[in-house]
Amino acid sequence: MSQSRIRNFCIVAHIDHGKSTLADRLIEATGAVEKRQMREQLLDTMDLERERGITIKLNAVRMSYTARDGVEYELNLIDTPGHVDFTYEVSRSLAACEGAILVVDASQGVQAQTLSNLFLALDAGLEIIPVLNKIDLPGAEPERRAQEIMDLIGARREEILAVSAKEGTGVPELLEAVVARVPPPRGKEDAPLRALIFDSYYDRYRGAIPSIRVVDGVVREGTEITFGSHTDDVYHVDEVGYLQLGQRPAEQLEAGEVGYLVASLRDVRDARV
Structure with a gap:
C-alpha cells in the first residue's frame, strides 16, 4: 500500500x-x-x-x-x-x-x-x-x-x-x-533496508520474533539482515507478515509498514530493542 x-x-x-x-x-x-x-x-x-x-x-x-x-x-x-x-x-x-x-x-x-x-x-x-x-x-x-x-x-x-x-x-x-x-510515513522505498525494532518475544519453535516498523526499503523472505551494533551475524528472513491480533504472513513489508519477521534468531538479545 x-x-x-x-x-x-x-x-x-x-x-x-x-x-x-x-x-x-x-x-x-x-x-x-x-x-x-x-x-x-x-x-x-x-x-x-x-x-x-x-x-x-x-x-x-x-x-x-x-x-x-x-x-x-x-x-x-x-x-x-x-x-x-x-x-x-x-x-x-x-x-x-x-x-x-x-x-x-x-x-x-x-x-x-x-x-x-x-x-x-x-x-x-x-x-x-x-x-x-x-x-x-x-x-x-x-x-x-x-x-x-x-x-x-x-x-x-x-x-x-x-x-x-x-x-x-x-x-x-x-x-x-x-x-x-496523523502524517503518513515518509520512508524511501528504493533505499537499503532499515527497520526499527519496538518489541520482540521468544517462540520455542521459531526463535526470537521481533516486531518492526520498516523505515526504508523492503523486507521479504530471503532478505539478508543484520542487527546493527548488537551483533555482526547475518540472518536470512524466513517469514514476514502483519500484526493483526496474531500473525498474518505476507509477501513483504514495505517502507512505512508495521509487522513482524522470523529469521531463526536464537536469542531475544540478538534483536534487542
Missing part, C-alpha cells in the same frame, strides 16, 4: 483513563476482529495485564479502514502502557509512530502520567490528537477538561474530540481524525 495511505499511531494516557478500552473500540469499529470474538482489553494478552487491568507488554494491530471519502487506509495501532513503571515501553512505541491519541478522563482531567507520556510524544515529534474519554459518566466535566488540554498543548477547542470508549460514542469521528491529522 502507498505510504500516503498508511497511518502509524499509538494511544497514550494515564492509568485507568480508558486507553485499552478505546483501542478495543477502534479494533471493533474497523472490523479487525469479529464482534463475537471481542473481549475486554483485547490487546492486553499477558496474564498479569488482564488480572491487573493495565498494559505492560507492547502489542500492535493492523486495521483496514475505509474513510468517508471512500479511500482505504492502513491503520497501525501500537498499544502503550499507561502505568508510570513502564515509561521505557512507551518510548519504544512512540518511535514507531507519527501520531498519538492523547486520552484524558473527562471526570479526572490531566494527571501526572498524562503529562509524562505527552512530553515523550512531543519530544518524539508526534502529531497529538487530544481526546476526552468517559463523557458518559455523571461526573464528566468536558468543558473544564478541554480547557486544561488547551492550556497544556495550545490546542483549539474544535480539535479536542469527545468519546465514550465504553459506549463507542465518538469513535467514527476519531477514526476520521486519525486519517486526516
